[in-house]
Amino acid sequence: MAQGSFGEIKAFEDFTGFPGGIVTVPDASGEFMGGWGLIGVNEGTIVATVDEPGGIVALTSDTGDDDNICLFAGTFKPSDGGMQMEVRFKIVDSVAATRAAVFVGFSETLVKDTPVMPAETATTTTTYNGTGGMAGFLFDSDSTTLLWRFVAGDAAAALATINSLGDGGTVGGAIGIDAAATVTADRWWIARIEIDEQGMARGYWGDADADKAMKFVGRNTAALGTGDSFHAVAMLENRSAANEILEVDYAYARGWRDWRPN
Numbered sequence: 001m002a003q004g005s006f007g008e009i010k011a012f013e014d015f016t017g018f019p020g021g022i023v024t025v026p027d028a029s030g031e032f033m034g035g036w037g038l039i040g041v042n043e044g045t046i047v048a049t050v051d052e053p054g055g056i057v058a059l060t061s062d063t064g065d066d067d068n069i070c071l072f073a074g075t076f077k078p079s080d081g082g083m084q085m086e087v088r089f090k091i092v093d094s095v096a097a098t099r100a101a102v103f104v105g106f107s108e109t110l111v112k113d114t115p116v117m118p119a120e121t122a123t124t125t126t127t128y129n130g131t132g133g134m135a136g137f138l139f140d141s142d143s144t145t146l147l148w149r150f151v152a153g154d155a156a157a158a159l160a161t162i163n164s165l166g167d168g169g170t171v172g173g174a175i176g177i178d179a180a181a182t183v184t185a186d187r188w189w190i191a192r193i194e195i196d197e198q199g200m201a202r203g204y205w206g207d208a209d210a211d212k213a214m215k216f217v218g219r220n221t222a223a224l225g226t227g228d229s230f231h232a233v234a235m236l237e238n239r240s241a242a243n244e245i246l247e248v249d250y251a252y253a254r255g256w257r258d259w260r261p262n
Contacts, residue, residue: 002259003259008255009255011035011232012252013035014054015057015250016055036253038072039072039112041064042067044069045059049247057248058246059245059247068115068117069235070233070235071248072231075255077226078199080258081197081255081256083106083253083256084252084253085106085232085252085254086191086250087104088206089248090185090188091236095139095184099141099238100141100244101117101140102138102139102237103118103119103137105137105232106134106231108131109129109131109132117235119151119176120140124143126174128157132154133152133224133230135150135153136191136193137149137191137203138151141183142239147183148179148205149176150176150217152220152222158173160221161218162219162220164217164218177203179203179205179217181207189206197226199220200224232253234248
């Protein structure tokens with residue numbers, strides 16, 4: 001079949017051109033020039049952060065319990081050549097119990113007017129929402145332990161995972177694989193998810209206090225749907241009746257074009 005010159009599909013936003021001042025986010029729209037969109041439950045706001053260099057945007061949720069705000073790009077399909085995404089971000093406000101949850105990764109299910117967290121943790125139980133697949137890093141202040149975990153799920157259930165030690169490592173439970181990163185406020189993190197053509201996801205984590213290399217945390221051993229279409233997402237959701245702020249330095253996602261005629 002004929003193929004054009006542009007097989008790669010890439011979304012990259014460094015937020016260097018975002019204007020000053022506060023912009024209100026309506027429920028179902030909002031688009032940056034780099035191929036990333038913005039949606040949320042109720043009206044959050046966007047504002048450029050000017051006290052740090054390099055192009056940083058502050059995404060503020062609305063004030064209700066479970067209100068959220070979500071960056072997204074896509075969709076991408078594993079069978080077209082795999083896909084990757086990477087986001088550098090931080091939670092600005094308090095991350096004490098009952099305040100916020102964040103998911104960064106890929107999600108098949110994304111309702112544009114009322115987006116739902118792909119996965120959530122309450123005490124020691126992680127719930128996988130929606131009917132589609134997902135893989136990424138999750139923090140939820142409703143969890144007993146405040147840390148980041150690599151999670152993977154499909155059809156509202158956890159997928160089997162294994163930790164960074166490889167095939168000889170500990171199989172991850174439904175709660176996810178500990179990234180050994182305790183959550184603190186106003187601290188930069190980097191999350192990277194790579195999903196290959198066989199539907200296997202690998203999660204890499206960058207810690208502000210560690211060395212310069214990102215570390216491999218874990219992967220799924222039961223495949224995601226290779227013919228399914230996924231959004232790359234970075235999403236914050238309130239855990240109380242107070243708004244929260246997610247600052248994003250850059251957001252990157254990549255997939256490949258489906259050249260089939262129909």
